[in-house]
Ligand code: SF4
C-alpha cells in the first residue's frame with residue numbers, strides 16, 4: 001500500500017512535468033538555471049510556498065506532489081513578470097503556473113470566492129453572476145443607438161467585443177460609454193453582440209479552468225460565425241489576449257485589436273476634436289495583458305500625448321516592468337483570499353507609485369483597473385486627490 | 401454499505417426577473433431560467449461526503465426540466481453512482497404532492513437507507529418535498545439538518561436551533577432527512593470532468609406512472625408585490641420633525 005502511494009506521488013511529478021511540454025516552447029523548462037529571478041520579481045513571491053523557481057526545483061527532485069496540499073499558488077495573478085525576466089525565456093505564466101492551478105482545481109483545492117466566479121461564468125456567461133439578458137443594458141441611457149448584431153441584421157466594419165466588467169460593472173460602464181461615444185463621433189460602422197456575447201474566458205483559463213475557457217470560447221466563436229464584420233475591437237486586454245492568442249488554437253480565427261491600437265491609427269482624425277482643458281500631469285499604468293503579454297506600450301501613450309495640456313510622468317515600474325493591479329489570473333475573484341494571506345493589495349502598491357510620480361491622474365486601459373485603483377486611492381495616504389481614468393474617459397473629457 | 405438517495409429539483413433562478421403567466425395564476429415558464437435548488441445541492445454534497453467517509457452508493461433522482469441533464473452529469477462528476485431523470489407531463493411544473501409521490505415511487509426499488517433532500521425550495525407552494533416523501537414511504541423525517549453520521553442502522557443527525565443551539569438526535573433508518581446545509585459547501589468540479597461524464601455516464605430516464613397533485617394548493621392569483629403607500633416622509637427642521645413625530649406616536653398610542 002505504502003509503495004503504491006509513493007509511486008502515485010512520484011507519478012504526479014512526472015505527469016505534471018511532461019504536461020508542460022504541451023504549452024508552446026514548454027520544453028524550455030529543461031534549461032532552467034535556478035537563478036530564482038522569477039521568484040524574486042514575483043509581486044507575491046514572498047507569500048508563495050511554491051514560487052516558480054522553487055516549483056521547478058521540487059519538480060526536479062520528484063516531490064512536487066507536496067504542492068497539492070498547499071494553496072498559495074492561488075496568489076499567482078498571471079502577471080507575466082516572471083516570464084518577462086526569465087533569462088531562458090521559459091513560458092512560466094502560461095505554462096508552469098497555469099498548469100499548477102489546473103492541478104489544484106482538479107484536486108478540489110480551490111478558494112470558495114473563485115469557485116463562485118467560475119460557477120457564474122459557466123451558468124451566466126459572466127463571472128459577476130449577472131443576468132446574460134442584461135448584457136447590453138449599459139447602452140440604454142446613451143442618446144444614440146448602439147447596434148446589436150442580431151437586431152441590426154447587416155454587416156458592420158467593426159464588431160466590438162465589450163467584455164464582462166465593461167458590460168456590467170457600474171464604474172467600468174462609464175469607460176464603456178466613453179468608447180461608444182467615441183465610435184459614434186468618429187462615424188465608425190460598428191455593432192455589439194449583446195446577450196449573445198459570453199465572457200472571453202481568459203482569466204478563467206489562467207485560474208486553472210481550461211475546460212470552462214473552451215466552453216466560453218466555443219460559444220463566442222459560434223456567435224462570431226453568424227455575423228459579417230471586418231475585425232474585432234475590444235477595450236479589454238484580457239479579451240484581446242484570448243481572441244488574439246488563444247482562440248485560434250480552437251479554430252476561432254478573427255483579426256482583433258485593442259482600442260488603443262485602433263484609435264492610434266485614427267489619431268489625426270481625433271486630434272482636431274480635442275480641446276485644451278488646462279495642464280495635467282498624467283501617469284499611465286501598463287496593464288499586464290496589453291504590455292508584457294502583448295507588447296503594446298506605445299499606442300496608449302500616443303493617445304495620451306495627443307490630449308492638449310497632458311504631461312506624461314512615468315512611475316518607477318513602467319512598461320515591461322509594470323506592476324500588476326492584482327486582478328489577473330483569477331485575482332479579480334480572490335481579493336479576500338489574497339488579503340487573508342498577506343494583508344496586502346497590489347493595487348495599493350501601484351497607487352503609492354502613482355503618488356510618488358507626482359501625477360494628478362492615473363490613466364489606465366483595462367476594465368479591471370478603475371475599480372481596483374479607485375479603491376486604493378481611498379486608503380493609500382496621499383492618494384486622495386488622484387483621479388483614476390481610462391484613456392477613453394480622458395479623450396471624451398477633452399472633447400466636451 | 402449505505403444506500404443513499406438524493407431527491408432534487410430544478411427551481412426558478414432569481415437572477416432573472418420573474419414574469420407572471422397570462423392567466424395570472426403562476427409563473428410564465430417560457431421566461432424561466434432554472435437552477436438546482438440550493439438546499440438540494442447541499443443534500444447532494446452531504447450524500448457524496450457520506451459515501452466518501454463510510455463507503456456507500458449514491459443515487460440522484462430529479463424530475464425532468466431544462467438544464468437537468470447538465471446538473472445530473474455534474475453530480476456524476478462529483479461522485480454520484482446513478483442518475484435518474486423522471487419524465488412525465490411536467491411542462492407546467494408539478495406541485496410538491498405530485499412530485500413527492502413520483503419521488504417515493506422511484507426511490508422505493510433502491511431500498512434506500514437514507515433519503516436526503518433540501519429542506520426547502522423557493523417554489524414550495526404546498527410545503528416541502530421531504531416530509532411528503534417520508535409520509536408516502538412510511539419513514540421518519542427530520543428537517544433542518546446540517547450534519548449526518550451513520551452508525552449501523554441509525555443515523556446521528558445535527559440540527560440547528562435559533563440562538564446558536566445545536567441538537568443532536570438519533571433516527572432509525574431508513575429515514576428521510578431535510579438538509580439545511582451539507583457539512584462542507586457544495587464542491588466545484590472542473591468542466592473537463594463534467595464533459596467527460598457527458599461522454600461516459602448514462603442518465604436513466606424513468607416515466608412517472610401518474611402525476612397525482614391531490615392534497616396540494618391551487619393558486620388562484622399570483623402577482624408581484626404591490627407597492628403600498630404607507631410611507632410618509634416627515635419634512636421640516638429638527639424641532640418641527642420632533643413635534644410631528646411626537647404627535648404621530650401619541651396618535652398610535654405609543655406615548
Ligand atoms: S505570473 Fe506574476 S504572480 Fe504569477 S508567478 Fe509569475 S510573477 Fe508571480
Ligand code: SF4
Pocket residue numbers: 031032033034035036037038039052053056085086087088089090092
Ligand atoms: S528565472 Fe527562469 S531560469 Fe531563473 S529560476 Fe526562474 S525559470 Fe529558472
